Structures are given as C-alpha cells and as structure tokens.
Amino acid sequence: SYVLTQPPSVSVAPGQTARITCGGNNIGSKSVHWYQQKPGQAPVLVVYDDSDRPSGIPERFSGSNSGNTATLTISRVEAGDEADYYCQVWDSSSDHLVVFGGGTKLTVL
Amino acid sequence: QVQLVESGGGLVKPGGSLRLSCAASGFTFSDYYMSWIRQAPGKGLEWVSYISSSGSTIYYADSVKGRFTISRDNAKNSLYLQMNSLRAEDTAVYYCARGRVEMATIVFDYWGQGTLVTVSS
Numbered sequence: 001s002y003v004l005t006q007p008p009s010v011s012v013a014p015g016q017t018a019r020i021t022c023g024g025n026n027i028g029s030k031s032v033h034w035y036q037q038k039p040g041q042a043p044v045l046v047v048y049d050d051s052d053r054p055s056g057i058p059e060r061f062s063g064s065n066s067g068n069t070a071t072l073t074i075s076r077v078e079a080g081d082e083a084d085y086y087c088q089v090w091d092s093s094s095d096h097l098v099v100f101g102g103g104t105k106l107t108v109l
Numbered sequence: 110q111v112q113l114v115e116s117g118g119g120l121v122k123p124g125g126s127l128r129l130s131c132a133a134s135g136f137t138f139s140d141y142y143m144s145w146i147r148q149a150p151g152k153g154l155e156w157v158s159y160i161s162s163s164g165s166t167i168y169y170a171d172s173v174k175g176r177f178t179i180s181r182d183n184a185k186n187s188l189y190l191q192m193n194s195l196r197a198e199d200t201a202v203y204y205c206a207r208g209r210v211e212m213a214t215i216v217f218d219y220w221g222q223g224t225l226v227t228v229s230s
Binding site for chain 1: 144146153154155156159168170171184204211214215216217218219220221222223
C-alpha cells in the first residue's frame with residue numbers, strides 16, 4: 001500500500017518560513033491535500049490539489065509537489081499557525097484507498 | 110453554511126456494536142461523496158471508509174473491512190457507520206467529512222467535530 005512520510009516535528013520562529021514535507025513514491029503524479037489540526041479541534045483543509053487554497057485560507061499557506069516530495073510552505077509564520085499538519089492522497093491504484101501522512105507538529109518558537 | 114454533526118459515540122465492550130450518525134446541512138447532500146475518518150488518542154488521522162453520492166460505490170480500509178458498514182440516506186441528509194465486532198484498537202474520535210471528488214483524487218473540504226468511541230471492558 002502507498003505510504004506518505006512526514007517529519008514528526010518542525011520548529012520555526014515567528015515571522016520565518018516553515019516548510020513541511022510529505023514524501024511518497026512518485027507523489028508528484030498525484031494530487032496532494034493538506035490539513036491543519038489544532039488541539040481539540042477537527043482538521044481544516046488548508047491546501048488542495050497540490051497548491052490551491054480554499055476560500056478563507058491566508059495566502060501565507062502554499063504548496064508544491066514534484067518528484068517524490070510534496071511541500072506545504074507557511075510564510076511569515078504566526079503563533080496561531082502552531083498545529084499538526086497532515087498530507088493526504090488518493091491511491092487509486094491500491095483499491096481506491098485514501099492515505100494520510102503521519103502528521104507533522106509545527107511548533108512556533 | 111456547511112455543517113456536519115456526528116452522534117452515536119460512547120463506551121462499548123470488545124466484541125460489541127455501535128452505530129454512528131452524521132447529520133449534514135447547508136449543502137446538497139446527495140451531490141457529494143462522504144467519508145468516515147478516525148483518530149486514535151494522541152495519534153494521526155486514519156481513513157475508515159467512503160461512499161459515493163448515490164451510495165453505489167463504497168470502499169473500506171483493510172483495518173475495518175468486514176466489520177464496519179457505511180451507508181447513507183439522501184432523503185434524510187444523513188451518513189451512518191455501523192461498527193460491529195469492535196476491538197480496543199477501534200477506540201478513536203470518528204469524524205464525518207464531505208468528500209469532493211475530482212479527476213483521480215478525493216479531498217475532504219468540510220469535517221464534523223467528531224464523536225468519541227471507546228472500546229473497553
């Protein structure tokens with residue numbers, strides 16, 4: 001089955017840029033979606049189809065996807081961005097399974 | 110506005126059964142795929158199952174196949190998850206999520222607040 005690998009944690013100072021990676025075999029051929037989850041809350045979609053933003057999501061959130069790595073980039077990080085972030089793909093080749101990465105805890109120093 | 114409200118969680122003994130419900134509002138329910146996604150305490154997200162807009166297409170994660178059944182009632186704007194033969198490892202918050210299907214992908218654009226299922230003797 002398809003596996004998505006994320007770093008367990010990423011730390012960044014306020015105002016800096018955070019980059020959270022999501023690795024998978026030829027992930028560049030798939031559409032990658034990113035979710036933000038704050039403690040005690042449901043996940044929220046922040047980037048879909050590699051690099052599109054839902055309405056209401058700040059432009060500071062952006063995404064890219066190529067080769068074996070997709071990346072969520074958060075520019076000008078704020079304290080309120082501290083959360084867990086998950087990547088997700090649809091593996092249509094493997095019984096149409098939905099796959100999530102293990103999640104990355106973003107800490108704002 | 111889109112709202113998804115789960116119910117039916119609780120404490121159940123191993124081997125027992127539980128039925129979760131998700132009431133949807135604020136959108137045309139019958140136009141969308143729907144999914145259940147769970148999160149064990151302190152762990153990451155795990156997809157459980159999804160169902161197409163008409164109910165004709167259904168998929169399950171291997172971890173629940175044969176034990177869980179997803180269904181929907183478009184007349185009642187409701188999604189369900191029948192969970193049988195429950196195990197301790199099924200303990201989790203269960204989220205209902207709306208699925209938007211595009212070419213070769215599915216994205217979950219709205220999520221409910223979740224309902225907690227605890228499997229313990």
